[in-house]
Amino acid sequence: MSDVFSTLNKQQLTTIDGLNFSGRTYLLRLMTGLETDAEGRSPADDILQQGAAYIGPEIYNAISGLAPTVEEELNIHMTGSRYRKELEEINETLGLNELKQRNPVTLSGGEQAMLTLSCALGLSPGHMAIDSAFEQVSKENRKLLMDWIMRGTFSQTLFFLADNRLSEYSEIRETVSIPDHMGTPEKERQLPLASLKEDMELPLQIQDAVALKLDHLDFKYPQGPHVIRDFNLTLEPGRIYTLTGKNGAGKSTLAKLLCGVLKPDHGHIRLNQEIYDAWSNPGRQVGYHFQNPDLQLFSTQVEDEISAGPRAQQVEESQVKVRTEALMTAFGLSGIRAAHPLEMPFVIRKRIALAATLAMGCPWLILDEPTLGQDNTSVLAIKSMIEQMSARGFGIVVISHSQWFRSLLDAEEIKLGDG
């Protein structure tokens, strides 16, 4: 461990590569004083005198909760900051100034990520760790931030970056790879987790593959923007689609309309020409996996979580068991079947929620950032599962910021623009 520290301490920016559970997160938390080593010491004590900041994958929990507006959140962090001047320019460029009057919790994931990054910088910390938080930031903004960091704008701060998408970040020159399980904390090492099974045969069959047709679909939020306007689209079964568009372009609104969470103002959803009332049968024909897994986990055991969907769909009990077992194996969850889903680390919670959505067996699936927090091996496994399902006639719509993941899929792009 001490060898790693001596390398880590020297550079302005250290990027750390490694698989899930290799101990990246532990290392970053260690460097920012949130954890101590086995002897209960903090190896970076002298730096911590200056203060430290850690930003993890659960961005929505990095908002302080002490400020009703973005402006106040920035004020709390930036007042008296060494980097005040630089940050004012950065906030302008990142577009944070336009959001000043908004409540931080109402921002989108990407906007929240930018806000928390800017706030952490405002504290002019000695150490700052960015753990997977860049996965939610758009490519342009990430490049800008990285550029500032590498130019030495924040000279008083040492940065540590761990991410699953490092290979996509062309601006990074060298990374430190940490060996498998080098620094995993004891409790995580004890988790009987297996890796994802790429070649697993999923027992999900489809009766009739159906085309999904959006027929002059129209939707407006009460007192909000007109998000979907006279929208027409035909989605063929057995295909993979990627849904792209800027924040606020209506990606998740469209997903919610299809899955039956929202009710269209005008127009219809058709399954093979027949009008389908998704609103009265939510989650029946179209399954929807959320970006934030915590919202979709309801059970007290992993096994129940995965079987809840098919059970609610009144799938035969023997078939429920078969599906649950297969999906637990495919996602490497068999060893933690009795564990509480919400007690698992973020990466695993994401896998559980994804497995639970697949288990529903809906002919159409919308997957929002299914690979968030997953390392490259896991991403490949998820990709092959998606391909397997589409080959059987399931229709799949993927929303993802990862260019690499999108390029892996043989998918047709649906671009949501201004109307």
Add this chain to the structure above:
Amino acid sequence: MLTSQPHNLPISEPRNRSLHLALIPLGIGLNMSLGTIVSMLKLPIYLDMIGTIVVTILSGLWAGVLTAALTQLIVSATINPIYYNFIPTAVAIAMFTHLAARKGAFQTMRGTILAGIGLGLVSGIVSAPIIVYVFGGVVATGRSVMTAYLLSAGERVLNAVLLTGAAAEPVDKTLQCILSVWCINSVPQSLLDRFKIGGGQAVQQAIWTPAQDISHKTSQSIHPVARGLATVIGIIGVYLADNVVVLVFVWLAIILPLCMTAGISRKHMRITGMVVLPLCLLLVALWGWIVGAPPDQMPGSNPEGGVQYALLISLRLAVVGGIFQLCFLSIPQAELLSTFWHWGIRRDNLIVAIGAFTIFPELKIRAEQITTARYARGLLPDRRLITRFRQLPYLLRPLLVWSLRAAIQRSELWDQKRLLDRVGHMRHAYEGSRLRDGAFIGISLIWLVINLVDI
């Protein structure tokens, strides 16, 4: 079931401090957003104390009392101006919950039910005098009809209110206790442990030296002290006022224009239209028709006086509601922190206050997302009332788990970044018009004097 309760975790204990401070606003948000879920699902019940019960069990007496009192205050300004009158009831509920938790009542089903019945009785007994002295005995719930019937049958006011309270409260409170305990029991043990041992394992606190004299300038719309004084004097004046015409005049000539200037007229019209007006109609029917007299006269002897009494109470409520809204809702969001600071709220209390006013949109979003997520998982096969009703507990659980997790992560963040010290060290300068501030205090004083002379 729950193991030994963390019954005396004082808020001031350094390692626990930030965790419990983070939990209180979430408790307030839970109280308020459960109401939102209930109304989103359009259910015929009412759950407004679960946050208080959970916070009291997990964080102890002081945290519970703060949660209870602040909830009533914030709900008064945003949803229903009746609520602030029941701060004593809410505080009593927190105290009784604490007592029951210390006795281990929530460890068994039987204990939980008994505690619920006890809570209902306490709540009924503490509320009764408030209902009698502030509202003459009748508030805008279904219970009021029963109270009014008892009154017309010759029962004394306090007895009538006590009887109806004792009949209705225990059912509601028992349901809330059972739900709270059931939710707490579904929380992962490791999360609960954090609240018992406090602060979590080995949180290394960086020694942060805040920049000297962090000062922050905001130009206040009105000086917070003037705002506070005018509010208090204004409300006292309303309670002294007993002339319907004067109150109508004040409402039309002062409250409404001020609400318009402050840009909150829609919010004000919503509480007058949705809360005060229905209450007014109900009260007119009860005092003018069923009882047929104001509370201090023989039933049936003076229907006209009864109607007048009903109008007076409704108008007072409308005006007080308006003053509350003007006081709290007209504070520009960016001035919230400095306003509390100028009110002399400092340190821990400042953190709780600012957190409480900030949390509601967050929990509202979270509650909606959870409902949405459950629909998306296909776990609610249709949208019938019975299906939605059966789903309610399953919505509470993730909301609670999320709140506890957020409290832990937030407190970790506060400790790591030393945010509490920063917020505490910030000074807030005031720039504004002294003349306008003086005018606000002046007008409220004149209003007070008019009502005093009237007496």
